[in-house]
Amino acid sequence: MMLQPGDPVPEFSALSDNGKKVQLSAWRGQPVVVFFFPNAAATHCQMQARRFQALAEEFQALNVQLLGISVDSRSQQATFREICKLSFPLIADSDYRLSEQFGVLTSSDDEEKKYARRVTFLIGPQGEVRQRWDDVNPNTNASEVLAALHADRATS
Numbered sequence: 001m002m003l004q005p006g007d008p009v010p011e012f013s014a015l016s017d018n019g020k021k022v023q024l025s026a027w028r029g030q031p032v033v034v035f036f037f038p039n040a041a042a043t044h045c046q047m048q049a050r051r052f053q054a055l056a057e058e059f060q061a062l063n064v065q066l067l068g069i070s071v072d073s074r075s076q077q078a079t080f081r082e083i084c085k086l087s088f089p090l091i092a093d094s095d096y097r098l099s100e101q102f103g104v105l106t107s108s109d110d111e112e113k114k115y116a117r118r119v120t121f122l123i124g125p126q127g128e129v130r131q132r133w134d135d136v137n138p139n140t141n142a143s144e145v146l147a148a149l150h151a152d153r154a155t156s
Contacts (some may be wrong), residue, residue: 004132008128008129009129011024011127015074017091017092018089022089022091027065028126030152031063031064031122031125032064032065032066032122033066033068035072036069037069037138038067038117040077040079041076042129045070045118048139048141051140052109052141053085055142066086068086069098069099070093070115071096076092102119103148105117108131120132122145122148122149128149131145
């Protein structure tokens with residue numbers, strides 16, 4: 001079952017595309033945006049990542065960590081990073097562990113190929129799901145998340 005707003009996000013530790021360890025607990029106390037995408041080679045996935053990168057300084061100004069995850073290999077993620085010129089970590093979830101943990105793992109009609117649905121999670125400073133965007137528009141997702149963060153700050 002997909003994580004819902006209010007659910008605690010289970011702690012995870014994984015290697016990023018450049019071999020560095022990424023731990024959710026290292027970002028405790030600050031919001032984290034985790035966006036799952038289906039395929040590093042797909043144009044829409046590249047568009048989504050580039051939109052997050054274009055707004056990366058604004059996310060950073062709000063002390064928000066960005067993290068992209070797909071079921072691609074680390075080498076595919078490294079190529080994706082280079083193509084999109086990304087400054088934030090990517091996780092190659094090739095064992096499907098994180099996709100299953102967040103509840104976004106799905107498969108194609110023939111059930112042979114598994115992939116992560118395009119879903120974005122805003123994780124609050126205490127490790128809870130604050131907001132979730134399902135089947136997002138890759139062109140507008142980053143700006144929608146940023147707007148939600150600004151709205152949340154305005155009401156806090």
